Amino acid sequence: MSDAASRSRIADIALAPEGERRIEWVARHSPVLNRLARERLGDGALRGRRVAVVVHLEAKTAYLATLLAEAGAEVVAAGSNPGSTQDPVCSALVRRGVEVHATHGASAEEFTRDLLDVADTGPEIVIDDGAELTRRIVEHRPDLVERLAGVTEETTTGVGRLRAMEAAGRLTFPAIAANDALCKHRFDNPYGTGQTALTAILRLTNLSAAGKRFCIVGYGWVGRGLAKRAEGLGGKVTVVELDAVQALTAYMDGHRVAPLARAVADADFVIAATGKVEAVSRTAFAQLKDGVVLANAGHHDREIDVPGLRDAAEEETEVRPGVTGFVLDGGRRVYVCVGGALVNIAGGDGNPIEIMDLSFSVQALSAHHLAGGGVPVGLNRFPRELDDEIARVKLATLGVELDEPTDAQRLFAEQWTA
Amino acid sequence: MDSLIADAALAPEGQRKIAWVAEHMPVLNRVRERLLEDGSIAGRRLAVILPVEPKTAYLASVLAEAGAEVSVAFQGVMVHDDVAAGLASRGVEVFAKRGSTHEEELGFFDQVLARRPEVVIDDRADVIRLAHTTHREVLDTLRGASEQTTSGVVALRAMEADGTLKVPCIAANDARCKFLFDNRYGSGQSAVNAVLEATNLLMAGKRFVCVGYGWVGKGIAKRARGMGAEVTVCEVDPFAALEAYHDGFEVAPLVEACAIAELLITATGVREAVGSGAIDALPDGAVIANAGGVDDEFSVPKLEQRAREVRHVREHVDEYRFDDGRSVFVVGKGVVVNLSAGEGHPAEIMDLTFAVQALSARHLMLHGHELEPRVHALPPEIDESIARMKLDALGLRIDELSPEQQAFLRGWEAFA
DSSP states (O other): OOOOHHHHHOGGGGGOOOOOOHHHHHHHHHHHHHHHHHHTTTGEEEEEOOOEEEEEOHHHHHHHHHHHHHTTOOEEEEEEOOOOOOOOHHHHHTOOOOOOOOOTOHHHHHHHHHHHHHHHTSSSEEETTHHHHHHHHHHGGGGGGOOOOOEEOHHHHHHHHHHHHHTTTOOSEEOOOOSSSHHHHIIIIIIIIHHHHHHHHHHTTOOOOTOOEEEEEEOOOHHHOOOOHEEEEEHHEEEOSHHHHHHHHHHHHHOOEEEEHHHGOSEEEEEEOOOOSBBHHHHHTTTOOOOEEEEEEEEEOOBHHHHHHHHHHEEEEETTEEEEEEOGGGGOOOEEGGGGGGGGHSSSSOOOOOHHHHHHHHHHHHHHHTTOOOOOSSOOOHHHHHHHHHHHHHHHTOOOOOOOOHHHHHHHHOOOOO | OBBBOGGGGGGHHHHHHHHHHHTOHHHHHHHHHHHHHHHHTTEEEEEEEOSSSSHHHHHHHHHTTTTTTEEEEEOOGGGHHHHHHHHTTOOEEEEEEOOOOOHHHHHHHHHHHHHOOOOOOOSTTTHHHHTTTTTGGGGGGOOOEEOSSSHHHHHHHHHHHOOOOOSSSEOOGGGGIIIIIIIIHHHHHHHHHHHHHHHHHOOOEEEEEEESSSSHHHHHHHHHTTOOOEEEEEOSSHHHEEEOOOOOOOOHHHHHTTTTTTTEEEEOTTTTTTHHHHHHSTTTEEEEEEEESTTTTTTTHHHHHHEEEEEEEEEEEEEEEEEOEEEEEEEEEGHHHHSSSSSOHHHHHHHHHHHHHHHHHHHHHHHGGGGGSSSSSOOOOHHHHHEEEEEEEEEEEOOOHHHHHHHHHOOSSOOO
């Protein structure tokens, strides 16, 4: 047994061939990562450095972990959500020499144990999702904090948590908001989640989108993508927002805007994308239409108040794989996709590969940047020039050319005198 | 009951899937009530030749609940074994197994025909062709057939034209409640969805080629665009090509379009619509799938012959690697992709289609003996009654012509 295998906690190493196939398919569709791995990551900055990858453990994450390992890093991986962990991929990753602590459907205790086991390997760089590992290190392994050369965070929610940590004076190491990179949130959130949340819901339910009313709760980058794709599938969109500017944007994009209780009343599908809790809460249950389908495309399993729904329900049954039916007062039926977990990840293969090629290029360069040192303590932006570099590589792999500013344009931009 | 299925123990899962679609098929549920009330098909023999998935299973079970003796058969690539088991447990005879051989399938059709069906609900005219060739003995007792697909209707018209057709057939496909919704919105959504789910690839910005701009092609082009693709349409029909142009799509000859295709879906109903020349033009890594009614819209056996290497790369995805180093990826083995790599059309769409089929079968049971052995349209009043039931189920109301408006439409005199 290899070292990686003996230290890992996975379901079954025999699943590795299937995981290998999935990772190969990803490698083929990740031109940006492939080029950056060749041209940037192997300069020695990552050699011998302990890198923890705590992101949904499916094939795309596994490919990122592989490239970091090939660049010389000592990589240890865990899932960011037990529902999204794919066992065959974990097995293939162990075969590739990466230490893995994750199983599909792990209990809350196992999941915490896995994360703490990863923490105990003493990571210098953390590629995190929802700050799941970072906050556990800070809370439960304070003596390991000083080993941290930096954390790079994947999600809107995680960046929020790091900000809260900073406000509380506990962010005593460098962190980069990878989520806020243009090459991440402008593509991953709207185009990635927009497409895959909808395809997952339609596949899970085998229902039609054309003519249906979609209630999109939250009009951030994910919500915008959901609304656009729902329209593209023939649906009609109502947006629910708390933020006035976002609500106005939804209005100008041609969507109906309404408070939750009113918006859900005629909705056939309700999709949450708020990154907060109780986006679809008890107060809305009474208004839900018979037969409505609820799904979560945000961050948390808690965007839809499933425990509240369970309390209120007279009956609960799994009506199809991945679809739970709740019968409320008077026989109204409410269906929840994948128990309120992230629908595109727990109910599908997650974001499209080409999108994660961009997101993980941000993460790879962000980790590489942290390894180089010199990043200030606290929450930092992802360097704009790296963002630009990724976009240019992506365009080049697509064969798309763009113009350079002319001298006159450059001069005009530099001028300020009347 | 003599069903031939993979595993009867899978029935509970199949039952659950059938129950889910039943909830989303309000029109078929009303048709069921009507058939139960009028007894029009009670005790009559019906064959249902359709992919064995939950919606079809519900149609077959509605017909059985209304008292008909129903038998079902289909090719294995489009059979869900749990649904087959669930259906068999609902009192329908089922002859279908996932992965069945061609010989087994011929045996399944033999079984269905041996039951001397009075009406066949057919798909791609498969069983009607058998009834007119190797199984002519069944023609005596066959009152008629109702055909589900565009390609099947084309075959039936050819049979009518050369005098082969001996029983009346209703082109259920040509009912407005069928092709305007099933072909366009049903295939459009579910074919695009199946390809994206099977590949985990992005649609936004992709150069997408839609081969064929009939109702299926229209739906696919629209949904591909709705998911952010840049769509090019290939056609042989000048009117369809002009429609595509006016709908805002690029129009190009197939080989030229293939040269830049990242994703390609066929919807032509024609064998080898995408031939070797077009396959050779595809760039490395192109993903192709078929959403049309004919399995060989591009020839998978030919791809196999010409490829240096064939590899199964993901569930539902096979790689064909050629000598020049290019790879082409096929989703769903070239068989209609929304069924081979998915669960077929959405339930609400099949609600319309199967209301058409159920009422078409009823019409043939009651009036088949009065009809000429030709291809007939579904009577328009039946078609309209289905549309009205669907609107009603959706809670949508529409206007009616006023007496004045009706008079205007009836009048022909010049205005005073």
